[in-house]
Amino acid sequence: MLQVENICVALNRRPVLCGVSLTARPGTLTAIVGPNGSGKTTLLRALIGEVAYQGKVTLNGLDVARAKAWQLAAIRAVMAQETQLAFPFTVLEVIRLGLSMGENADARDLPQRALAEVGLLHHAARNYQDLSGGERQRVQLARALVQVWNPVGAGGARWLFLDEPVASLDLGHQLQVMRLARRFADAGGGVVAVMHDLNLSAMFADKLALLAEGALVAAGRPDTVLTDALLSNAYGCPIRINALPSHGTWLLPQAVAS
Amino acid sequence: MLSLALGRSRSTGGEREARAALMLRALIGLLLVVSVLSLGTGAAGLNLADLAHAAIKGELSTRDQVILWNIRLPRLAMGLLIGAALAVSGALMQGLFRNPLADPGIVGVGAGAGLGAVLAIVVGGLLPAGIAVHFGGQLVPLAAFLGGWGATLLLYRLATRGGHTSVANMLLAGIALGALAGAFTGILVYLADDKQLRDLTFWSMGSLAGAGWGKLATALPLILPVLLFSPLMARGLNALALGEAQAAHLGIEVERLKQLIILGVAAATGAAVAVAGGIGFIGIVVPHLLRISTGPNHRYLLPNAALLGASLLVGADMIARTIVAPAELPIGIVTAVLGAPVFLWILMRRQGLVGI
Numbered sequence: 001m002l003q004v005e006n007i008c009v010a011l012n013r014r015p016v017l018c019g020v021s022l023t024a025r026p027g028t029l030t031a032i033v034g035p036n037g038s039g040k041t042t043l044l045r046a047l048i049g050e051v052a053y054q055g056k057v058t059l060n061g062l063d064v065a066r067a068k069a070w071q072l073a074a075i076r077a078v079m080a081q082e083t084q085l086a087f088p089f090t091v092l093e094v095i096r097l098g099l100s101m102g103e104n105a106d107a108r109d110l111p112q113r114a115l116a117e118v119g120l121l122h123h124a125a126r127n128y129q130d131l132s133g134g135e136r137q138r139v140q141l142a143r144a145l146v147q148v149w150n151p152v153g154a155g156g157a158r159w160l161f162l163d164e165p166v167a168s169l170d171l172g173h174q175l176q177v178m179r180l181a182r183r184f185a186d187a188g189g190g191v192v193a194v195m196h197d198l199n200l201s202a203m204f205a206d207k208l209a210l211l212a213e214g215a216l217v218a219a220g221r222p223d224t225v226l227t228d229a230l231l232s233n234a235y236g237c238p239i240r241i242n243a244l245p246s247h248g249t250w251l252l253p254q255a256v257a258s
Numbered sequence: 259m260l261s262l263a264l265g266r267s268r269s270t271g272g273e274r275e276a277r278a279a280l281m282l283r284a285l286i287g288l289l290l291v292v293s294v295l296s297l298g299t300g301a302a303g304l305n306l307a308d309l310a311h312a313a314i315k316g317e318l319s320t321r322d323q324v325i326l327w328n329i330r331l332p333r334l335a336m337g338l339l340i341g342a343a344l345a346v347s348g349a350l351m352q353g354l355f356r357n358p359l360a361d362p363g364i365v366g367v368g369a370g371a372g373l374g375a376v377l378a379i380v381v382g383g384l385l386p387a388g389i390a391v392h393f394g395g396q397l398v399p400l401a402a403f404l405g406g407w408g409a410t411l412l413l414y415r416l417a418t419r420g421g422h423t424s425v426a427n428m429l430l431a432g433i434a435l436g437a438l439a440g441a442f443t444g445i446l447v448y449l450a451d452d453k454q455l456r457d458l459t460f461w462s463m464g465s466l467a468g469a470g471w472g473k474l475a476t477a478l479p480l481i482l483p484v485l486l487f488s489p490l491m492a493r494g495l496n497a498l499a500l501g502e503a504q505a506a507h508l509g510i511e512v513e514r515l516k517q518l519i520i521l522g523v524a525a526a527t528g529a530a531v532a533v534a535g536g537i538g539f540i541g542i543v544v545p546h547l548l549r550i551s552t553g554p555n556h557r558y559l560l561p562n563a564a565l566l567g568a569s570l571l572v573g574a575d576m577i578a579r580t581i582v583a584p585a586e587l588p589i590g591i592v593t594a595v596l597g598a599p600v601f602l603w604i605l606m607r608r609q610g611l612v613g614i
Contacts, residue, residue, distance in 0.1 A: 050503050073509025086356035087554030090274070096499055097283070097508060147508065154290040 001025055002159065002190060007055030009039075009046050017042050017053075022209055026157030031201035033225075034211035037233050040105045040194045041081070041163055043211065047192065048078050060156040066121040074163045076159035077144035081167065083136065085128050091115070092124045092140050098146035108155040110149055114142035117180060119173075129134065141165060141177060148187055151189030157213050160184055162193040166200065202226055210234055276559035281431050281551065289338070290567045292576075296334050297326065299576050301416050301584045304330075328470070336469035336477070337572040340534050343481040343526040345567020346488050348541025349559050353495035354423055356495035358549065362527040362541050366409035366432050369439035371531040372462065373446075374405020379457050380446045392561045398461065398531040399476065406528035409435060414520055423516050425502075464535035464590030473533045480529035484522040485564055491515060492556035499554070537590050539597025546604050 002024040009017040017039040021159065024030040032040045041119040046053040049064045049072065060075055085094065115121045120137040121133065141162075148158035152240040160181060165200060166174040174197070181191045182204050195201045201208055201222065208225040210218045212234035218225045231239040298306030304322045312318040318326070347362040355364065362368070378401035413435055417428035450458060494515040497505035506512045532539070544567045548559055574592040581587055 048507065050506075069506045069511050070509040076507075078504070078507040080501075080504060083500055083504060087358065087549065088500060089496075089554055093274075093496075093553070093555060094500075097500065121350060 001060065001157075002192065003056075003058045004047065005056040006253045007046055007053045009042050009051055009053045009055060011042065011051070011208060015214065017046070017211075018213075020055075022216065022219055024190055024207065026152070026190045027185055027188050027204040029185040029193065029204055030207045030209060031193050031195040031205035033195050033198060033201055033208045036236070038138065038211040038216045041211075044161060044192065044194050047221065048072075048076070059159060073147065073207040075148070075153075075155060075157075076161060076163045077147035079137075079140050079144045079165060081163045082133075083140050084103055088127050088129055090124070090130050091120065091126050091131070094128050094139055095143045096144055098143040106235075107149070111142070114149070116144045117145065118142045118160065120152075123217050134173060135152065136169055138177065141180065145180070145184075148189065151184050151193065157188055158188050159190045159192065162191065164194050164196060165252075167196065174198050182235065196241065198231075201239075249251055274553040275458075275558070276556070278555070281335070281548070281562055282558070282565070283414040285562055285569065288569045289565050293334055293338070294573050296337070296572050296576050297330050299580060300325070300330060301579065302329075325455040332471050333466055333469040334476050334572060336466050336474055336533065336569040337575045339474070339477060339481050340466070340537070341540060341568040341571025342485055342531040343530045343567075344537060344540040344562040344571070346485055346560055347523045347527045347565040348567075349545040349556070349563045350488060350491070350495070350519050350523050351541070352545055352554055353491075353498060355429065356499060356501075358546055359542065362523050363436075364429060364432050364468050366435050366439075367406040367524055367527045367531060368536065369436040369443075370409025371406035371442050371468065371528060373409075373439040374403070374449075375400035375441045375461050375532075375535075376446045376458055377401055377405070379454050379461070380450045383454065386469060396547075399473070400551035402602045403437075403528045403532035406531055407524050409439065410520060410524035410528070414517075416479075416528040416584075421513060422512060425516070432474060452568070460588060461535045462590070463588030464593075465586070467586055469533075477529040477533045478497055482524045484526040486565075488522070488560045489557065491519065492560055495519075495556040496554075511605070535588075535590065537571070537593055539593050539601060543597045543600045543604075544570060547600070550604075 002022075004022040006019055006021050007017065008015065009015070018149060020043060022030075024082075032043055034040050042051065046058075047052045047057055047064070049057075049067070053065070059067075059072070061077070062071060063070065065204055092111055092115070095114060095152075099107075099110065106160060112121065112124065115124055118141055120135060120138055120142070123135065128136065131139065144160060144162075148160060151158050155173060162181065165177050165181065169177060178200055184192045184220050187208070193205075195205075205222060208218075209216060210225050210230060217234050218230050228240055231241070294309075296556070297307070298304070298309050302325045304325050308318075308322060309326075343488045344362070348360075351360045351362050351364060352358050354360070376397050382401070402548050413428055413431055414423065416435075417424050447455065494505065495509045496513075497510045498509045498512070498515070500508070502512050505515075508613060517579045527541075545559060545563050548562050548566060552558055552562065571589070571593070574596065575589050576590040578587045578592045581592075
């Protein structure tokens with residue numbers, strides 16, 4: 001269980017996020033959405049302990065601000081928006097970095113399996129720095145998957161924190177990555193992802209957290225958050241939601257000409 | 259198809275490891291060859307044939323025994339130790355700064371040690387005779403070590419705010435601190451007399467001359483722990499290649515790792531500079547050559563760097579001892595003449611290598 005209690009974050013003494021409370025349960029995928037500069041990434045960085053915050057964040061009962069790096073690493077993996085590599089490691093070597101010292105350290109074929117999951121097995125021996133942006137993203141996802149390979153383990157659920165995991169991917173790979181995240185959640189793990197694409201969020205998430213101007217505007221099932229009024233207000237432009245009756249999920253926020 | 263691909267990628271993924279393991283064995287071989295050659299090379303007429311003769315017959319003249327035990331062996335040991343220290347320190351610094359061109363000098367060791375040494379040479383002459391005698395020949399190394407260590411501690415303090423050490427700030431503060439130390443060194447050089455100037459110049463060019471068991475005993479406790487424990491930092495350094503934040507998410511205690519590396523490098527290079535003066539390029543060229551051939555994985559890079567650095571410095575020392583025999587060339591000149599072109603070649607070979 002991820003519990004966020006009334007957190008505030010200031011960057012360079014400027015408040016960027018305030019009064020955010022949120023819970024995410026194992027077995028669910030939570031998407032953090034909102035316009036640019038609304039504090040999505042800042043919220044994610046607070047949840048993983050990357051920025052200082054007031055308030056409290058606990059993950060599986062562990063106080064994120066006080067936990068040791070290895071304690072957190074054992075239960076959650078993080079995929080950043082972009083990862084620059086300092087030295088010419090191969091793709092396989094990068095993914096091996098995700099092998100934790102504990103439960104997954106012996107499973108030597110895990111990196112290959114994770115690489116197969118993101119469809120990049122044929123690039124195993126290539127230099128990571130030579131890959132395209134989208135391929136790098138998928139390698140980083142594979143590295144994160146290797147770190148928390150079993151969605152449930154000793155001490156509870158495992159968690160994936162993804163910062164715009166599909167930002168630089170084509171349509172097919174967007175679906176591939178979201179399906180992997182969905183499968184992880186369905187198997188009992190927890191996923192928290194910062195998302196730009198509301199359609200993808202509506203399709204794959206169990207819960208949306210909508211941020212605007214550093215505050216949590218709404219949180220709940222996609223159909224309760226994706227409403228004309230909430231979105232139009234948050235994004236500052238008129239937006240209309242169309243439902244696809246055949247599908248059951250709410251889809252296609254659509255800008256209307258004003 | 260999948261299993262085929264699995265099998266192939268496994269072999270290609272393991273290729274670098276196999277090559278690194280092979281490299282380790284080759285470097286051990288190189289180290290042994292260079293060491294034996296070094297023992298059989300020198301101004302006094304004890305050569306390889308004499309050594310072979312002694313090894314077979316088990317007899318060596320008293321004079322040759324003295325040469326071997328009191329001059330060549332400590333000098334060999336010193337060369338091995340300092341070469342390994344410089345190369346491993348370079349690899350550690352490059353991993354920490356995430357930059358293949360970083361050098362132990364970045365943490366201020368060189369500038370601080372230089373100032374300490376100059377201070378000892380110039381001001382040391384003014385000390386009461388009793389004190390100077392008490393320290394004997396150890397005053398300059400001691401001052402150099404304290405200067406290097408002090409500069410690093412100061413730099414570390416300057417770059418640390420609220421428990422977080424900014425590597426970028428350390429780099430920038432290091433430039434300022436280096437310039438300041440250089441200015442003070444300049445003042446002292448200005449005040450120095452001719453003999454002191456000569457001492458200074460030779461110190462700054464580095465030398466293994468005057469290596470003895472005493473000096474070795476001073477440097478060993480500072481260098482050996484760094485060499486032995488550096489492989490334990492390999493996982494953390496590999497993770498650090500992804501950036502500090504990512505390394506922390508992988509379970510690395512990043513701040514503690516930084517602290518260990520900075521203090522370790524200050525101890526090892528500080529000791530090396532203190533007993534042998536300024537010896538450049540080993541710290542940059544050795545890790546880089548190894549990265550080109552066996553990849554950047556620190557698990558292999560660190561031990562291999564120790565071996566190659568040791569061999570290279572002993573080799574350079576052989577050249578320094580013999581090329582203008584019976585005189586000796588400062589070893590810093592040899593490493594610079596050999597290292598600078600290699601460094602340039604690396605730069606030319608890989609454009610855009612520097613990430614800043």
